[in-house]
Amino acid sequence: MSGTFLGTPAFPTAARTALGDSQLRRNLAHATGTIRTKRAGVVGEVDEWEQLRLAGAAIKERVLRHLPDYLEQLERSLTAAGATVHWARDAAEANAIVVGIAQRHGTDEVVKVKSMATQEIELNEALEAAGIHAWETDLAELIVQLGDDLPSHILVPAIHRNRAEIREIFLREMGRAGKAAPEDLTDEPKQLAAAARAHLREKFLRAKVAVSGANFAVAETGTLTVVESEGNGRMCLTLPEVLVSVVGIEKVLPTFEDLDVMLQLLPRSSTGERMNPYTSTWTGVTPGDGPQEVHVVLLDNGRTDVLADPTGRQALRCIRCSACLNVCPVYERTGGHAYGSVYPGPIGAILTPQLRGVGSDPQTDSLPYASSLCGACFEVCPVRIDIPEVLVHLRGEVVDAHKKASRLPSVQDVAMKAASWTLSSAARTERAARAAGFGGKLAARVARRDPGGRTVLGAVPGPAGAWSDSRDVPVPAEESFRSWWERTDGGRSRTSDSDSDGGRS
């Protein structure tokens, strides 16, 4: 993958591309719809799902409260088991560590099991810059890499591609990167998978160094875990001589029992399966079996900043199941690329601004607003991250950062201040409402009545245009509720016979 998200425009603009691409919208609606139904089915089978969610959230909260302790414990366990532990404050440090390890072993290629952490730090690009090819071995990740594309989903990075597109990419690109796809390749999923398998097998058997992430790291024992569906991860974790795992510091769990809870929550939430096909765990080095040199890079890269925010820190509970993406109506229509980050969808909208910090980049600052706050994400999140709460909180941070940074208030600042001033007093509100009612009277002359009896305006110029381009605009009532109440004593005095019957007839 050579592209990066750098330079992605702010969300509303980036979304426009996806909204205009009807094929993409169909692909996404179909894929997310399918996973959504599957997930709902298997979650429905678990009677104590809510208890399980609470348990998952509680475990992660405990970890976050005592993060330094658990990390030190993890380091001790890992070291005792023969692994080498590295600490990386940011992407540059982490990349330098991995590149250094590969170079020490004189290799010009590494195989990779799909890992969000290494995507986040853009490890592939760093390796490439050092002349080392990183081969993604996850099927979807391979499609993205060969297509010189960017991932658009946490779990299914190539969710935006359909079968026909995948076939084309394989035919065109596989030969350049290794074993070519058979010429008679069709777009049958089975055939596509077989082509990928043959292409990757060659790489697994040749690679000396593998790079992975980890879904969980058990502090008590120093055990890392990767869960996956295809078995490619297991090949990466067992065949090469050297294994480097880049692990976000929030991935630590206290004990194996905690892992039990997570392994029930994760597959159901992510792929809609009762158990994922491959769960690999490894603890340091086992002489004569698997990689004989094991490195673990513990990555901060903004995570301690997130931890410092009492409201926002719940984002660190995330187990990257992608359930929130699959239910998000905004994600479904805009796709993942519009978020300009390896973490798209609702979790991306809260995690990315926190990792990057708000107030300096318009693209990042647009993310907390990329939601209608419908709450579907919170409803499905297996570790109960209240994403809408964090979104609103981050909007506050964005606004405060901008107020602090510029001496001149923005149009929005002024509007909100004025609205606040008007609306904090009933008298002022009433005067404004009268003015609106007057405007309503004027507007009513050019308005039409919709079939429900509400008076509406068609397309209007000016700031209301963003609304009225596609939606008719309601006209303010000629008499506000409060003036009606005052005039008629709450409908008790019949000054007008049309006032006391409530709704329209």
Add this chain to the structure above:
Amino acid sequence: MPRVGLMVTCLNDTLFPDTGKAVVTLLRRLGVDVGFPAAQTCCGQPMVNTGYFDEATPLVRNHLDAFAGYDAVIAPSGSCAGSVRHQHGLVAERSGDPGLVRAVADAPPVYELSEYLIDVLGTVDVGAYFPHRVTYHPTCHSLRMLGVGDRPTRLLTAVRGLTLLDLPGATECCGFGGTFAVKNAETSIAMGNDKARHVRETGAEVLVAGDNSCLMHVGGLLSRQRSGLRVMHLAEVLAQTEPVISDAGRAADRRSVGSAGVSA
């Protein structure tokens, strides 16, 4: 007799006063003495949801003052009831004023209309009559922020003459989302158009919901499409009763007068 305050909401006050009048009619019919504290304005949700916590603080104070002394607050809006229930605490905390935090905690409970009817009054059949094909959109804040569940549809099912039709993809957001509809207008419209399409698929004459904000959005699209569908607030449906002959005559009169000066 408990003192019940109607929180009409700023949107209903200025744009949809009929919804407020319907709530008054309905509650009176059910024997509730409902008051309208004139000091009320806006609950502050538009500010909070746009990130303007400081600007929301005086509105939260005003809300608390306006409804002090009432035993309960009723709002014909899941969104605004949800905002009072879940956001006023956040605003208070962020303001750093412990007095405000306490005041929010001690404020009278706020109910969305369907919650009040079923949970407090214990009424499902409110004596309404509405002989039309209706479909119901459970707005996100009613559904998820408040968790009103099937209360609104239970109320609608008990309305005489009413046929309730299933809405495909009912729980999916209509795309309004307050300032989202303006800040991300294109995505909002894409969502709203899907909702409008589902509504039309039902063959209903009337789309009903518990939030006029969402109805304004979906209704605006339906109206632009000249779909012929009406949108109505739940309260307006529940306030309808079987017409008495003389009243019906008057109503017909008024309708023709009402639409006189309007180019349809």
